[in-house]
Amino acid sequence: MYRKEFYVFDQDKPVPAIIRNYTEEDFTNLIQIQQECFPPPFPSELWWNHEQLKNHITLFPEGALCIEVDGELAGSMTGLLVNFDPTHPDHTWEEVTANGYITNHDPKGNTLYVVDISVRPAFRKLGLGKWLMSSMYDVVVHLGLDRLLGGGRMPGYHLKSSELTAEQYLDAIVKGEVKDPVITFLLRCGRTPVKVVANYLDDEESCHYGTLMEWKNPFKI
Numbered sequence: 001m002y003r004k005e006f007y008v009f010d011q012d013k014p015v016p017a018i019i020r021n022y023t024e025e026d027f028t029n030l031i032q033i034q035q036e037c038f039p040p041p042f043p044s045e046l047w048w049n050h051e052q053l054k055n056h057i058t059l060f061p062e063g064a065l066c067i068e069v070d071g072e073l074a075g076s077m078t079g080l081l082v083n084f085d086p087t088h089p090d091h092t093w094e095e096v097t098a099n100g101y102i103t104n105h106d107p108k109g110n111t112l113y114v115v116d117i118s119v120r121p122a123f124r125k126l127g128l129g130k131w132l133m134s135s136m137y138d139v140v141v142h143l144g145l146d147r148l149l150g151g152g153r154m155p156g157y158h159l160k161s162s163e164l165t166a167e168q169y170l171d172a173i174v175k176g177e178v179k180d181p182v183i184t185f186l187l188r189c190g191r192t193p194v195k196v197v198a199n200y201l202d203d204e205e206s207c208h209y210g211t212l213m214e215w216k217n218p219f220k221i
């Protein structure tokens with residue numbers, strides 16, 4: 001199991017932090033974090049429920065990580081294993097995560113697929129999301145997987161959708177002309193775009209698009 005104790009910096013002040021696997025005792029806080037992270041118009045049915053979280057810690061506990069800052073739960077990240085075929089990259093979030101229940105988790109899968117990453121608004125821009133991502137990269141390396149993969153929301157796209165296609169919006173982000181709250185974050189975490197997928201998730205702000213983004217295990221190339 002995973003446990004990392006370190007310091008994050010709030011301005012210039014080091015604050016103790018822990019990244020560890022989440023357990024049933026964290027469920028109430030995890031659901032609260034989801035509510036804070038995905039306010040309307042995001043559909044509330046997509047927030048975690050108890051049964052989904054129970055599946056995460058039962059089927060693939062290695063992929064159920066949370067971060068505590070000064071003893072307070074500040075964010076989480078969840079994954080499952082799937083067999084990804086790069087020649088057939090298209091899928092929806094619902095298909096690839098069994099609607100967040102991860103009942104399709106394949107212990108022999110070659111890819112750690114990200115179901116969700118969320119950091120409580122009051123704890124944003126402190127590097128916590130990046131720490132969670134790098135911890136999940138540790139899991140990829142530890143398990144000898146080929147890659148980490150996930151569909152990033154593009155919540156800034158609705159602001160540009162009258163001028164740009166989703167692909168053009170992604171290009172503009174990669175060129176540094178536009179910043180997106182999620183895609184730019186994922187690029188800064190070392191993830192690289194694979195493909196834009198239409199109808200990836202019921203997500204108005206992203207006009208229902210997602211961008212598949214991967215991180216390849218550097219020991220497997």
Ligand SMILES: CC(C)(COP(=O)(O)OP(=O)(O)OC[C@H]1O[C@@H](n2cnc3c(N)ncnc32)[C@H](O)[C@@H]1OP(=O)(O)O)[C@@H](O)C(=O)NCCC(=O)NCCS
Nearest residue numbers: 117118119124125126127128129130152153181184185188
């Ligand atoms: C996306 C999210 C997890 C980022 O968490 P965070 O802890 O604030 O991110 P970090 O502080 O680790 O940021 C890492 C890097 O991304 C950049 N970044 C973070 N948020 C950003 C934003 N809104 N716009 C542009 N860049 C951003 C940071 O500047 C930082 O860059 P650096 O490493 O070069 O300094 C958080 O905003 C969140 O929970 N959002 C809502 C839930 C969501 O949409 N999750 C994604 C599901 S696909």
